[in-house]
Amino acid sequence: MATINDNYLKLKAGYLFPEIARRVNTFAQSNPDAPIIKLGIGDVTEPLPEASRTAMLKAVEEMGDRATFKGYGPEQGYLWLREKIATHDFQARGCEIEPDEIFISDGSKCDTGNILDIFGNNNTIAVTDPVYPVYVDTNVMAGNTGSINNAGEFEGLVYLPITEENNFTAEIPSQKVDLIYLCFPNNPTGATASKDYLKNWVDYANNHGSIILFDAAYEAFITDPNLPHSIYEIEGARNCAIEFRSFSKKAGFTGTRCALTVVPKSLTAKAADGSDVELWKLWNRRQSTKFNGVSYIVQRGAEAVYSEAGQAQVKALISFYLENAKIIREKLTEAGLVVYGGVNAPYIWLKTPNELSSWDFFDKLLQMANIVGTPGSGFGAAGEGYFRISAFNSRENVNEAMKRIIEKFKV
Numbered sequence: 409m410a411t412i413n414d415n416y417l418k419l420k421a422g423y424l425f426p427e428i429a430r431r432v433n434t435f436a437q438s439n440p441d442a443p444i445i446k447l448g449i450g451d452v453t454e455p456l457p458e459a460s461r462t463a464m465l466k467a468v469e470e471m472g473d474r475a476t477f478k479g480y481g482p483e484q485g486y487l488w489l490r491e492k493i494a495t496h497d498f499q500a501r502g503c504e505i506e507p508d509e510i511f512i513s514d515g516s517k518c519d520t521g522n523i524l525d526i527f528g529n530n531n532t533i534a535v536t537d538p539v540y541p542v543y544v545d546t547n548v549m550a551g552n553t554g555s556i557n558n559a560g561e562f563e564g565l566v567y568l569p570i571t572e573e574n575n576f577t578a579e580i581p582s583q584k585v586d587l588i589y590l591c592f593p594n595n596p597t598g599a600t601a602s603k604d605y606l607k608n609w610v611d612y613a614n615n616h617g618s619i620i621l622f623d624a625a626y627e628a629f630i631t632d633p634n635l636p637h638s639i640y641e642i643e644g645a646r647n648c649a650i651e652f653r654s655f656s657k658k659a660g661f662t663g664t665r666c667a668l669t670v671v672p673k674s675l676t677a678k679a680a681d682g683s684d685v686e687l688w689k690l691w692n693r694r695q696s697t698k699f700n701g702v703s704y705i706v707q708r709g710a711e712a713v714y715s716e717a718g719q720a721q722v723k724a725l726i727s728f729y730l731e732n733a734k735i736i737r738e739k740l741t742e743a744g745l746v747v748y749g750g751v752n753a754p755y756i757w758l759k760t761p762n763e764l765s766s767w768d769f770f771d772k773l774l775q776m777a778n779i780v781g782t783p784g785s786g787f788g789a790a791g792e793g794y795f796r797i798s799a800f801n802s803r804e805n806v807n808e809a810m811k812r813i814i815e816k817f818k819v
């Protein structure tokens with residue numbers, strides 16, 4: 409008889425977004441004319457940059473000609489793309505990252521999950537609370553946790569609360585942890601990390617032989633020149649950090665799919681016999697065995713992001729969302745709400761008024777203003793009492809949503 413991976417049974421059955429959909433459907437059925445605006449899900453809304461589309465169209469034509477047709481590409485990605493990324497995203501900011509330390513993939517969601525393939529099952533793993541749920545669920549699937557408790561926390565994981573009190577930046581744990589997931593600019597809170605703050609983590613990791621899994625999916629939203637875009641801007645990070653980046657939020661690639669993971673060659677972890685093993689070798693082996701690369705066409709589209717026209721178009725795209733975020737911040741503040749994030753990030757994290765629970769505020773916002781957001785408690789126990797509003801929408805919808813919030817909530 410075939411058996412299953414029982415760890416899947418420990419997962420909380422896809423609670424957050426299905427529950428949002430259920431409540432929205434129920435409301436829409438009894439209020440069929442309600443003009444609902446969704447400021448919930450973290451997906452982009454604006455079309456692909458023209459430079460990327462032009463490059464992809466050209467690549468499609470190349471695929472139609474025997475002389476320029478491409479079959480399987482390198483599992484790690486084409487060198488011309490990895491070189492552009494190394495130059496523009498890392499070396500230009502003083503990070504010593506070489507093209508062959510960059511692995512192109514079809515998404516950071518999969519990479520942040522797949523990376524667990526190369527780590528042992530006896531690591532102590534730390535996540536922030538609230539957190540991007542993928543980090544938690546992939547550890548559950550890999551058998552790295554026990555079962556879930558009443559607070560919604562999995563036994564065996566170390567949860568680092570991020571709240572108003574610590575400015576939404578997790579405190580360095582007093583105990584030793586082996587793997588730490590950090591995401592800056594943060595989803596869901598929109599918080600950012602200074603160089604000094606990240607230096608504390610890098611020092612901690614180097615002192616304890618820990619590895620930081622740094623998710624920089626929202627790096628392109630940083631406009632403050634003092635904030636680091638990459639963990640490798642911090643001295644010592646080449647010895648303790650893996651970085652994930654994606655074209656999804658940066659260049660509207662959520663439906664096109666292209667991302668990258670950086671594994672420095674200087675990064676090692678312990679084998680069972682106590683020897684140090686290069687993680688680069690393991691990830692290279694893992695990708696070569698389980699992955700066949702991103703389509704040539706898409707990689708050409710990603711490469712075009714680094715052209716002069718592409719850079720300008722991406723900048724305009726990011727500015728558009730950041731202007732939405734600014735409008736949301738200002739209007740929510742005018743309505744008397746306490747808001748965080750939304751400056752170097754596309755997410756606004758608000759404190760629910762009158763100590764309402766996250767879900768009670770969700771219902772109130774839906775009923776009174778026909779607006780859908782995301783309850784903070786869906787991202788972890790410490791997210792209770794908070795609520796996420798996303799800047800990924802049209803200007804028209806953002807303006808209309810904020811007008812309604814001022815009308816209904818301003819005291």
Ligand SMILES: *Cc1c(COP(=O)(O)O)cnc(C)c1O
Pocket residue numbers: 450514515516517518540591595623625653654655656657662666667
């Ligand atoms: C959107 C997002 C990503 C990007 O995922 P892709 O699979 O590359 O689309 C990664 N991490 C976080 C925290 C995100 O919100």
